[in-house]
Amino acid sequence: NVHILPIYENYHGGYVVIRLALAGHKQANRPFYRIVAAYNKRARDGKYLEQLGSYDPLPNIYNEKLVSFNFDRIKYWIGCGAHPTKPVAKLLGLAGFFPLHPMTITEAERRRAQTELIATEDVLQEGQKEAEV
């Protein structure tokens, strides 16, 4: 529904995305993302239409990663025809606004399988050591 879009620029075949943009605090090794509605062709950190939240990828002193969303405006933009990117969709799924993304579930299952494999290997190794001894 292109007719609802605000007419800031004339892009041919362009569309709006909701994506993460690096906030650019000019500090090395300390990223901070803004959840932003922007045109697809714009630079990642360039001019955006509206900021819809933030995401801090590094955990804080209580071991939490902080995320914020402006659900009202996100609803508006998705109603105007914006597409969220994969990480934004994953975050929204974890927040409960969207259904849980399939890849989060599959990656969690894979990790659980991996940890179980390692645990069983350790148990087997211990068993072998006891048998040797």
Add this chain to the structure above:
Amino acid sequence: MFQVIGGRSVQVTRLLAPRRAVLVEAVRGRKSRTDPVAKSKEGRIKVPPPVDPREMVVLKERFAEYQLITRALRLEFKEEVLRKKYEEETGSLAEERARQEAEEHCALMAFNNQENLRMLEVRTLRVQKEKEEAERKQVEASVQREQQQQEFIKEKEKDILKLQEDAKNFITLENLDRRIEDALDNPKNYNFAIDKEGRVVKQTMLQ
């Protein structure tokens, strides 16, 4: 290296297409077509990551469900946005707002007209006063000029009288001889002495 194709240029009719959310194509990255392969990548054969068919089936189901739900949500939000826009433009509150704005406009226009009338009156008074002032000043100026002219004439008349009186003592061709004789007979001495206390002494040595 891989660029995302999105929008209306996608024709999704390939049966064996990967059931991804977006379609990708190969695109030249850092190296141009004439650059040689790196030494560490000489015998490399690119192998895609191994796919577990059971996991793939489960994943396809999950993705189908996810896309269904997201599409439904998108349509819901679209409807909400349209409804809000409709309410804003042609709702019950909008009419009241329009009516109130019209009322305010009328009131302000009436106020403006009244102000204009008042200012008109004030302006006419002011203009009249200024005209009277100008006339008065003009009259005064003309009177002044007249006075000055009269004074000038008087001064000139005085000068003329003075000159006439002086003319009686002028030396003419007829008086010339007589005046010369008078001057020679009455020598006038303009020398005098004066001291610091102002006492004048006219007695001098005459030759």
